[in-house]
Amino acid sequence: MSSRVQEKSIREQVSKQEWQARLDLAAAYRLVALYGWDDLIFTHISARVPGPKHHFLINPYGMMFEEINASSLVRVDLDGNIVSETPYVINPAGFTIHSAVHAAREDALCVMHLHTDYGIAVSAQEKGLLPISQQSLFPLASIAYHDYEGLALNDAEKPRLVNNLGTKNNLILRNHGLLTVGKSVAEAFLSMYILERACRIQILAQSGGAELVAVPDKVLRGVAAQMSAVTVGQGAALTWPGLLRKLDRIDPSYQE
Numbered sequence: 001m002s003s004r005v006q007e008k009s010i011r012e013q014v015s016k017q018e019w020q021a022r023l024d025l026a027a028a029y030r031l032v033a034l035y036g037w038d039d040l041i042f043t044h045i046s047a048r049v050p051g052p053k054h055h056f057l058i059n060p061y062g063m064m065f066e067e068i069n070a071s072s073l074v075r076v077d078l079d080g081n082i083v084s085e086t087p088y089v090i091n092p093a094g095f096t097i098h099s100a101v102h103a104a105r106e107d108a109l110c111v112m113h114l115h116t117d118y119g120i121a122v123s124a125q126e127k128g129l130l131p132i133s134q135q136s137l138f139p140l141a142s143i144a145y146h147d148y149e150g151l152a153l154n155d156a157e158k159p160r161l162v163n164n165l166g167t168k169n170n171l172i173l174r175n176h177g178l179l180t181v182g183k184s185v186a187e188a189f190l191s192m193y194i195l196e197r198a199c200r201i202q203i204l205a206q207s208g209g210a211e212l213v214a215v216p217d218k219v220l221r222g223v224a225a226q227m228s229a230v231t232v233g234q235g236a237a238l239t240w241p242g243l244l245r246k247l248d249r250i251d252p253s254y255q256e
Contacts, residue, residue: 022070033065044094059086068098102212108181110188118199119178136198144168148175166222186240
């Protein structure tokens, strides 16, 4: 997955905090490509830039996820203005969705939106994500739905999307795809990993044709506490370093 789209690193031009945010976000893009969740140049992951200004980083439009590195990410404000020197542009549809969530949720330091096959398949089902696997229970503990309104170019859709998301961390965009938020890139990625896997398991289970067995409601209600116990409250912090080591073994150029 080697990439040489931007030879000159901007590491010395940004703060240490912004550079770390760039490293984590670039790693997330590479991991999405590695797991086969990308959709050519479409869909987005954004991360808040640490500091008093409400700026965030997003992918340069036209670049494959496997090419993205820390220096190529584009810094924008909530009005969609590019606020750092870059030869790249951004996708306005991606900006609409991500800016809405970042503006409404101070805790949404990372927003991940994908068009995975299994995610879209589940988003098209009337009942959405079903409680039929252990994997499904975690996103179901914090899930919301937003009806499809066409390509995300209309600012008027923002309040409805934000209202549907509320305080949840997982959003199924009907007929469209999946979205997760997190207090870090690691959190948003782990949430997406579990949500996407739950969707895949659901489609596989349904394809077997047999009647499905749902997890009892009383078990579903206790999932949040159980999840905290299993991960010692640090699920993302435990998984992210290993994922970075995985990337480093395959291609460390995301760090450029």
